Amino acid sequence: MNRTSLFRENVGRLTVVALLASSVFTIQAWAQGGDTITIGVVLPITGKEGKPGQYQKEGIDLAIKQINDAGGVFVKDKGKKLPVKTVFYDDGSDSAKSASLTERAMSSDNVTAVLGGYSTALGEAESVMPDRYHTPWITTGAGATAIFGKGYQFTFGTLSPVALIGTTSAQFLGSLVDQGKLKKGLKVAMVVENTDHGIDYVNGFTEWSKKHPGYFEVVMSEKFELNATDFSGILQKVKGSGADVFLSDAHLPDYITMHRQYLQNGLRHQMVSYGARGPEVDARKALGDGVNYLFAGIWWSRNLPYPQAKKFTDDYKAFTGHEVDSWYAAPAFDGMRILAKAIETAGTLDKTKIRDALRKAELKDSILPGQILKFGANGQSEYPFVITQNKPQGKVDIVFPKDAATGEPVAPAPGK
Amino acid sequence: MTLVRCLNLLTSALLLAGIYAAVAVGMTVIYGVMKIVNLAHAGFLMLGMYFAYELFERFHIDPILGAMLALPVFFLFGMGVHWLLVRWLPKSDTPTLASLLLMFGFWLVLQNVGYLIWGNDDRSITTPRTLSSVSVGPISVPEVNLIVFAAALVCLVVLQIVFHRSWFGRSMRALIQNPYAAQIVGVDDERTSRLTFGLGTAFAGFAGALLAMVYTFSPDFGRPFLLRSFVIIVLGGLESVSGVALGAVVLALVETFGPYVPIPWYWHGWFFYHFSESLQPAVSFGLLVVVLLIMPQGLAGLFAKKRRLA
Numbered sequence: 001m002n003r004t005s006l007f008r009e010n011v012g013r014l015t016v017v018a019l020l021a022s023s024v025f026t027i028q029a030w031a032q033g034g035d036t037i038t039i040g041v042v043l044p045i046t047g048k049e050g051k052p053g054q055y056q057k058e059g060i061d062l063a064i065k066q067i068n069d070a071g072g073v074f075v076k077d078k079g080k081k082l083p084v085k086t087v088f089y090d091d092g093s094d095s096a097k098s099a100s101l102t103e104r105a106m107s108s109d110n111v112t113a114v115l116g117g118y119s120t121a122l123g124e125a126e127s128v129m130p131d132r133y134h135t136p137w138i139t140t141g142a143g144a145t146a147i148f149g150k151g152y153q154f155t156f157g158t159l160s161p162v163a164l165i166g167t168t169s170a171q172f173l174g175s176l177v178d179q180g181k182l183k184k185g186l187k188v189a190m191v192v193e194n195t196d197h198g199i200d201y202v203n204g205f206t207e208w209s210k211k212h213p214g215y216f217e218v219v220m221s222e223k224f225e226l227n228a229t230d231f232s233g234i235l236q237k238v239k240g241s242g243a244d245v246f247l248s249d250a251h252l253p254d255y256i257t258m259h260r261q262y263l264q265n266g267l268r269h270q271m272v273s274y275g276a277r278g279p280e281v282d283a284r285k286a287l288g289d290g291v292n293y294l295f296a297g298i299w300w301s302r303n304l305p306y307p308q309a310k311k312f313t314d315d316y317k318a319f320t321g322h323e324v325d326s327w328y329a330a331p332a333f334d335g336m337r338i339l340a341k342a343i344e345t346a347g348t349l350d351k352t353k354i355r356d357a358l359r360k361a362e363l364k365d366s367i368l369p370g371q372i373l374k375f376g377a378n379g380q381s382e383y384p385f386v387i388t389q390n391k392p393q394g395k396v397d398i399v400f401p402k403d404a405a406t407g408e409p410v411a412p413a414p415g416k
Numbered sequence: 417m418t419l420v421r422c423l424n425l426l427t428s429a430l431l432l433a434g435i436y437a438a439v440a441v442g443m444t445v446i447y448g449v450m451k452i453v454n455l456a457h458a459g460f461l462m463l464g465m466y467f468a469y470e471l472f473e474r475f476h477i478d479p480i481l482g483a484m485l486a487l488p489v490f491f492l493f494g495m496g497v498h499w500l501l502v503r504w505l506p507k508s509d510t511p512t513l514a515s516l517l518l519m520f521g522f523w524l525v526l527q528n529v530g531y532l533i534w535g536n537d538d539r540s541i542t543t544p545r546t547l548s549s550v551s552v553g554p555i556s557v558p559e560v561n562l563i564v565f566a567a568a569l570v571c572l573v574v575l576q577i578v579f580h581r582s583w584f585g586r587s588m589r590a591l592i593q594n595p596y597a598a599q600i601v602g603v604d605d606e607r608t609s610r611l612t613f614g615l616g617t618a619f620a621g622f623a624g625a626l627l628a629m630v631y632t633f634s635p636d637f638g639r640p641f642l643l644r645s646f647v648i649i650v651l652g653g654l655e656s657v658s659g660v661a662l663g664a665v666v667l668a669l670v671e672t673f674g675p676y677v678p679i680p681w682y683w684h685g686w687f688f689y690h691f692s693e694s695l696q697p698a699v700s701f702g703l704l705v706v707v708l709l710i711m712p713q714g715l716a717g718l719f720a721k722k723r724r725l726a
Contacts, residue, residue: 046528048636050536093636194694223694229435229631229640232428233672234693240421253538256632263547264558286540286632290547 037084040105042116047093052328053118059329062319063336073340076347095125102126106133120144120197130154136355140332144196148378156379158331165297166204168385172400174215181411187219189243194223201249231258249275256286263290270412279396281325293413295389300330303398303406309367338363420554433668434565440645442619444660448592449612453511455519458638459526464624465633472541483625487618494617498610530635540632560629575657647704653714674699
């Protein structure tokens, strides 16, 4: 090979390398958003969690629209407001896919932060990525404490701990005992899904019961398979337990199937709850008046008496064309807003500085119960739950705590 | 356990067996004749549910009538799928990877078509029967489950008659027993396979339409039933229709009564262990492993062997 051809070949190789390198830098600069802030969103909009995931996506999209309509997020480093754009991935309710898509958003897309992770199972799969890529991750749909007990530094969550649903449910039932609506020493049967979600719920309830002896006696505590095909065996056990109160913790399809079989088997209890499920429109469509008087501990209700919650309800309807019929969108909406606030406070798109800002961030006009959203030392937020109760004619009232109540609790449920 | 509770559990188990049998029968027929593990069966079930749902929502047609209408519609649909996809598969007297992948891929396509058309809402059919029960003394029997049970029974009986009293049934049995010999004596393999696939799909659509009264559904529906169908087919004998009934009953009994059966266990002394309800799948698939190891021909095969020995 002569010198000229060797030179040509080397020049050719160098050109290719230079072009590749420049394109990588260009892509990185584009992804980092020279003039935009790129946020990764990984949620299920297909598969069994598709519906809540879709609602969460709508909550995030609405927050971004409002932020961009106001000119974007002011980043001091850049000396101007930058618009927010998203890189969205549908994980199809598959936890392996959920983890790999989060990884893709954090590595290939090099986003500033990632939002997502509905439900606990998918959130747990995603939660290993943020510390690996030093990218802030805010889960808007995973509330199990297991995720936040591992010492992760870049993990945040806008759902209050699931254990608090159990605690708040116990508090609510305890308040009914104090009011004389229910008798002390209630026998409780607990049937929960075999997940961290279910375990946390039981732990929360049990913890309150131990601190307040005499209120409840747990006569049965069982777990069931997620997406089960039949609950008749376990419901027979509930029937035989002689319980006054039936408490379950289930995802929507299991809640509907179990409660259908509960009614078909002629079971009746003074109070019945399916954890965070209860007021969903799909459940009422499937079971009609059968869902009346069920109570639920939820992260948000459209009936919260805050002006910002009312505004969110109206804006959401105008943005999506449908009513906000469940809690799913609200923590996602506030998740995006608190992230924007943290970026503004950090004044830079440096991910570690944004993480530090998130640790101190406080959203003082939060639409969530308590009206303030902030993260605890483990990254998980902790705000009070509200207890809702389904009433006839499709009405849903907040019945606990008293300062947020829109109606009186009906206890014991008629028919028992 | 009291007698009443035992009877209640037994009733629940039999009704559950009805659901399992209704779901598994179509899959068994296809496997028996064509040696295709039809993973798209869950997709056909799901389409059957939406078929009944659309008829109910748009034309207020009762889901039971919807299930009847599903039979011819899904029979033609199944024949179409066979003509379009399945007939191109290489012939084999054992399940092939190609057929497994094809049907799995087709299931995913059906799921995504479902998402495109109906979105991911959880849907259900609510009729006056949905929450009503028939009470026989202290035992309450949900009406919809009773209907599914009766329908499953009718399906199995009809299939048994078709198997033993018709030319088509004889061709199917011949292909199940020995596909090469069957072709030598003049059985039209292609035609019988096409009709069998249509029949299996029709049963899936029929079962789906009935299950729409029992469960909430989305395009993702069917996975737990697909897995249990495998257990039933293996339990009942891989090619036996009457075995389906037996397999469904055994599986339902094990799942329902399993958590009540004390298992002696030694850990620093003897004690009795009760399975948690959440271990239902472990019990089912443990049963699958045991049956595959001890009697790979299934329960029906075991009984046939005993008959031969007698």
